[in-house]
Amino acid sequence: MNLLQKLPISLGLACLMMLSSCSEDALQTADPLEGQKSSSLREGQEGGGIVVLPSFPTTNGPTGNNVYATRWERDILTSPDDLQMLPTGSSSFTHLWGNSNYPWTKPLPAIAGATNPASIATVTTNSNTWSPNGKRSAVKTKLRYLKPGKKYAITFRVATTQFNGHLLPFAAAYAKQVYLVRSYSTGAVAEYIDMTGKQAVWVDKTITFIAEESEMTLSFSAINANAGEYSYAHIFVDKNAIQEVN
Structure with missing residues (x-):
């Protein structure tokens, strides 16, 4: 027991x-x-x-004609869409589309502290006698995880460069302006940045806005006012390019 x-x-x-x-x-x-x-x-x-920090995609990624960093893409502005005469893609600071055969006439200066290797989203614009205001291509991305009603600041750089002989018979030129459109489902806001005299240099830009929705589309293009010319323009976005501000 x-x-x-x-x-x-x-x-x-x-x-x-x-x-x-x-x-x-x-x-x-x-x-x-x-x-x-x-x-x-x-x-x-x-x-x-839990909804986390807002996202503004970097342009860092592979280079090439019609090649884009993650969550960047071509924005169709004209119909029919002309990939040959209005190309877009990703370039390096020294070469169009990152191609060693296409060096810029003046390379873009290095950016201290930028993610390496750095790449840029590239657009083109051209004009002719029957369209003196020019035709342009564009690239776009989406900013995500925004809180409607909150204020944000986005920081990026833009530039224009020149390469001789790629889009003959047009003459190579520098873009006169770059054009940014921020849009929601309810409407859009456009901004111009003057590039006159700013040849192959970076122009810093900060835009502050109050989010209307959880996502916002940012479209980037360039304007060249002179007939018979073409130009290249670029946007560079590094990591941590968006901040919530008071």
Whole structure:
């Protein structure tokens, strides 16, 4: 009888020890999951119902004609869309489309602290005798995870460069203005940046706005007013280019 009374107590102790061991293993297994959750929040994802920091995609990425950084794309402004005479894509600071055969007449200066290698979104504009105001191509991206009613500041750089001989019979020129359109489903706001005399140099630009919706489209193009000319313009967006401000 004594042995039968002691046996359940021994089994109980064994079970407690097993549960204790299982609890420790479960805690150790959960650590990587916690790390993944924290990482996703830092990377601009949504996790656990929490909306994270706003996102303004960088232009850093592969280079090439009709090649774009992640979440950048061609914006169609004309119909039919002319990929040959109004090309867009990604370039380096020294070469059109990152092609060693197409060096800029003047390379763009390096940017201190910029992500390396840095690339830029490139658009073209050309004009002719029957369209003196020019035709232009554009690129666009979406800013995401915005909080409607909150104020944000976005910071980026624009430039215009020249390359001789790529779009003959037009004459190479520098763009006169760059053109930005910020749009929501409810409407759009346009801004011009004067590039007169700013040849192959970076022009810093900061735009402050109050978000109307959780997403906003930013379209970038250039204007060249002289008949018979073509030009290239660029936008450079590095990481951490958007901040919520008071």
